[in-house]
Amino acid sequence: MMKFLASLALVAATALASPLSPRQSTEFKLKTTGSAKPEFNNLYLYSYHTGAGLSDGVLDSNATAAPKFSLNGTTAYADLGTDYPWGMTVAGDTNYAAWEPVTINAGGGETGFAISNGNFVWSTDEGFAGWLVCPWYHNAPQLFGLISYYDPVIPSSCSKVTLKPVY
Ligand SMILES: *[C@@H]1O[C@H](CO)[C@@H](O)[C@H](O)[C@H]1NC(C)=O
Numbered sequence: 001m002m003k004f005l006a007s008l009a010l011v012a013a014t015a016l017a018s019p020l021s022p023r024q025s026t027e028f029k030l031k032t033t034g035s036a037k038p039e040f041n042n043l044y045l046y047s048y049h050t051g052a053g054l055s056d057g058v059l060d061s062n063a064t065a066a067p068k069f070s071l072n073g074t075t076a077y078a079d080l081g082t083d084y085p086w087g088m089t090v091a092g093d094t095n096y097a098a099w100e101p102v103t104i105n106a107g108g109g110e111t112g113f114a115i116s117n118g119n120f121v122w123s124t125d126e127g128f129a130g131w132l133v134c135p136w137y138h139n140a141p142q143l144f145g146l147i148s149y150y151d152p153v154i155p156s157s158c159s160k161v162t163l164k165p166v167y
């Protein structure tokens, strides 16, 4: 019964949320869970500045300063305190790779993001096969999107994760 009520409430919330403009829509932080490596769980998605208007998605345990994200349709934006949005991209390059870095860049962003069954995901139609975390060149765990067209040979230092919105 509780479960039924909970899903009803979720439907009601979704129905209410859709007509709102992006500024008014619900914002959330993104937190990792479900990793086989405990050190990759309970991390928040940050944008790591890599150039003017460019950043990579890195992860940190400190929830306080983690940016809030929102969905405008199926485009995901980070609120970095500027008057322009920062759009999230998984497969910015078609370089035939089995995983691609998540970027958060000024303006743009690609479509296909959603919250599905309580998880933040990208479009399987676009080739999304899940999130991957690897210790990478910013000296921090970095977020990648696995691409379904390829069989990944995942390095032992990396791990698949789930991303949950935290409201
Ligand atoms: C977390 O981030 C906040 C805001 O940047 C900072 O004030 C705080 O010291 C950080 N906490 C830790 C444990 O680093």
Ligand SMILES: *[C@@H]1O[C@H](CO)[C@@H](O)[C@H](O)[C@H]1NC(C)=O
Pocket (backbone or CB within 6 Å): 022, 023, 072, 073, 085
């Ligand atoms: C949200 O999407 C609509 C329709 O594509 C667009 O007109 C609007 O500018 C977008 N808002 C932001 C904040 O990007």
